[in-house]
Amino acid sequence: MTDTFHSSQPIYTQLAERIKRQILRGELKPGDKLPSVREMGIQVSVNPNTVQRTYRELEGMGIVETRRGQGTFVTEEQEVLQQMREELKQEEISQFVKGMHEMGYSDQEIEVGLQAFLLSGKGTNNND
Amino acid sequence: MTDTFHSSQPIYTQLAERIKRQILRGELKPGDKLPSVREMGIQVSVNPNTVQRTYRELEGMGIVETRRGQGTFVTEEQEVLQQMREELKQEEISQFVKGMHEMGYSDQEIEVGLQAFLLSGKGTNNND
Amino acid sequence: MTDTFHSSQPIYTQLAERIKRQILRGELKPGDKLPSVREMGIQVSVNPNTVQRTYRELEGMGIVETRRGQGTFVTEEQEVLQQMREELKQEEISQFVKGMHEMGYSDQEIEVGLQAFLLSGKGTNNND
Amino acid sequence: MTDTFHSSQPIYTQLAERIKRQILRGELKPGDKLPSVREMGIQVSVNPNTVQRTYRELEGMGIVETRRGQGTFVTEEQEVLQQMREELKQEEISQFVKGMHEMGYSDQEIEVGLQAFLLSGKGTNNND
DNA sequence: GTGGTCTAGACCACA
DNA sequence: GTGGTCTAGACCACT
Incomplete structure (x- = not known):
């Protein structure tokens, strides 16, 4: 997963998709902590601001929750995850x-x- | 089209697939000349030898024909192209x-x- | 068998022919392992890549089978060998x-x- | 024709065969002068003594004639050449x-x- | 120019 | 060890 991004979609969208897939694949489970924006920025070689935007989008969909000073976590609300699954x-x-x-x-x-x-x-x- | 290659498949295979898709999309028509091995090598930033292997592979499948000193061309044999379409x-x-x-x-x-x-x-x- | 190659045909073709003859002569029997690409490269004093191309070519004709990490073997399919015999x-x-x-x-x-x-x-x- | 010799036959025999073929192919015509033993030795990268022996053999068969101080020439006797043709x-x-x-x-x-x-x-x- | 061959040398995947 | 891929660079043949 050290690749870069390719399609014509904005990077933050692609990254969001990728995270959704990881959740569906079970690589990220409900309650799991996502990498910090800086950490993730390095992992996928993307600007931390872009990662930030991705996390914000995902939070807007209720897929992740941000806890001040702790990080970003996959929601444990099955209903939301279920809906995400359908949409994806x-x-x-x-x-x-x-x-x-x-x-x-x-x-x-x-x-x-x-x-x-x-x-x-x-x-x-x-x-x- | 200045991207590089990503999956774990060999480059020559990926390039062959890409060319097949271009034919199906109509970006390359029967009888069209493909870029020279060197030209294509620059375009996709791989070694000309790798491009040549791709062309050789495609020629083996009957999808392209090479004419010494002239270049490599998409076959005009509809039957072969039809078969390729099905396989793809x-x-x-x-x-x-x-x-x-x-x-x-x-x-x-x-x-x-x-x-x-x-x-x-x-x-x-x-x-x- | 320490000779080199002479005609104007490409080396990989000549080597393929030589191997076919060895099979017909019974020097190589169905199921036999061919020398490794490096070994054969030394024997006939050509680059291992050239030997590999020969093996690849023969594999394309179904005359040999390669097993990753094990080596290259003469096919046991009589039909293929029979066809080769006729062609040769x-x-x-x-x-x-x-x-x-x-x-x-x-x-x-x-x-x-x-x-x-x-x-x-x-x-x-x-x-x- | 800068190759060396390969089969298990003695070199002078192989060289004699080669010269016979050249005569048949018309590369050497009746009356033509063969290269000097030294010259031929260089051309086929063989010891002049070996060339000498070859010429002696050919002379024994009547295929070439040696003229002191002038060199070795293809015979003009059609009968001999005809016989050589049959034998070859x-x-x-x-x-x-x-x-x-x-x-x-x-x-x-x-x-x-x-x-x-x-x-x-x-x-x-x-x-x- | 074009494709075709060959080399030397590197690195990977499989076992 | 095995084969498989890729590169860089050279040289050839065709046109």
Whole structure:
């Protein structure tokens, strides 16, 4: 995770997405402390101000909570996390479809292709 | 397009994928000349030898043709390009599903989510 | 086997041919391990990268299989080896005829000469 | 032609063969002067004594003639050259067949393969 | 100019 | 150890 950022989205948005994914992946659990803005700035080689902005955004969504003098923590409110999970799913799907469209695949190709792939069992994660 | 390469895949593979996508997107059309190995090497800031390996790989798949002293060109054989299109679709879907699984989404969530998204018309590309 | 390479063909091609011949001669049997790229590089006094390209080429033809950290092995797939045998026969014949033409022998001289030679029994390998 | 010698045959034999081929190819014509033993020794990077021996052998076969103080010349006697042509044909065929046998090809495979090749017209030298 | 080959040398991943 | 990748730099062949 020492990469830099690539897409045309603002960096703070990308960083927020990345943190959301880490939460979903379980790399960050409810109640966990996020790295300090300075620390995170170094880790992802980004200006601490940008990290600050990211944390503010996430706080606005209720995903993290800032406690003065202690740091920033992943919320323990399941409801919020659940909602985030749903929203991120939408975003991922949206991005995926957009990318496929750009490469000229039709909605039908995408849907049929996905179904075929899932049925073929190449994914093997039928539940979680 | 001055980025560098990121995943753990070899550069020549990533570059090949990128070129395939450019063909699908229509940024490179059948018969078009690709940048020379040296030129492309500068563009993506890798060694010309690495670019050449990419071109050789693509040539092996029949996607490009090289003409000594002239350059490397996108094939005009529709059949080959068609096959590439299918293969790339599979790859994209596979990567997408893999990523979703990593974030804890089940096959069903993915499929239902996709269908809902497509039906909602947010994609608006029903054909191409 | 300490010779170097001579014709105007690229070294990696000549080395591949040499290995194919060794397989046909039975000096290398299906399942046998080839010398490591470095070892072979020393044996034939070429750069290990050149040897690797040879191995990669042979792997592309299905003639050898490489196992990371273990080495490169002659395939055990008889079908592939059989096909290789046929192709190499064509190549040998082609080269022979080409050489004879260069020395001014006509097709007829070649064919009649060969038949006479085989009938005379000087070869004594009517079967194998 | 700056190569060295490779097979297990004595060098003077190989050199003699090479010169015979040059005559057949027309690179050396009847009456032409061969390089001096010293000169030839340098050209093929071989000891002049070895060249001397080669010339002696060729002279024994009547293929070249040595004229004191002038040098060594290709004979102008067509009969001798004709005979050499026949003998060389035999040798070439013999070597070819021997090589094919070593790789496990049967007489029949060789003959059928040759006929097929000549008929396919890939050689295109039906006369000379 | 173009692609093609080869080398020397470095570093990585797998076992 | 093994193969795999990548670089830098050289030289060749084609046009």
